[in-house]
Amino acid sequence: SQQGEEDPQALSIQEGENATMNCSYKTSINNLQWYRQNSGRGLVHLILIRSNEREKHSGRLRVTLDTSKKSSSLLITASRAADTASYFCATDWGSGGYQKVTFGIGTKLQVIP
């Protein structure tokens, strides 16, 4: 399937440390997105990186994309307890003129105060 795979599946760090999550996928993509989910309910869109981009920043978030390796990473700098959540990568691989987005199984991040 096109589903991305996040690594690690769980991550526990101290507040103030950086958190790095990785995502690998299988086939060519149009773009890759990262989402955050608290308590198993609605997901919040964090950042989108296009297939022709290599790095993107948004606040304390840094996303990289390596299309040759079919992988992406999400770095959260200076983590806070409020960053505790599950993080999902989502790959858009649609070719029919619309986003066909497939999610990975997520990384569960715990930031310890």
Add this chain to the structure above:
Amino acid sequence: GAGVSQTPSNKVTEKGKYVELRCDPISGHTALYWYRQSLGQGPEFLIYFQGTGAADDSGLPNDRFFAVRPEGSVSTLKIQRTERGDSAVYLCASSLTASGPDGYTFGSGTRLTVV
């Protein structure tokens, strides 16, 4: 509305019953998506609407599942003869355009429990 609204937030039903889950997308968003998320898993695609039509229903698991969006705004996901395996959080998302780069806006989901 300001966000994507899903009702009910929780639904408990008996095996074999029929349920309807409602999604009210952001006003003006033409694209609407339904996903299903089981515990410990990522969201799994069910169906995509562009306007009133279902442009891609390849994710619907079987013919017990059906969704409509008759006026191009509110959508209803319908599940007939529910089974315990249908228990999950059903998520709805919308986006301004079908190919837009802005990502999806998700609702808070409906947690369906089939007993």
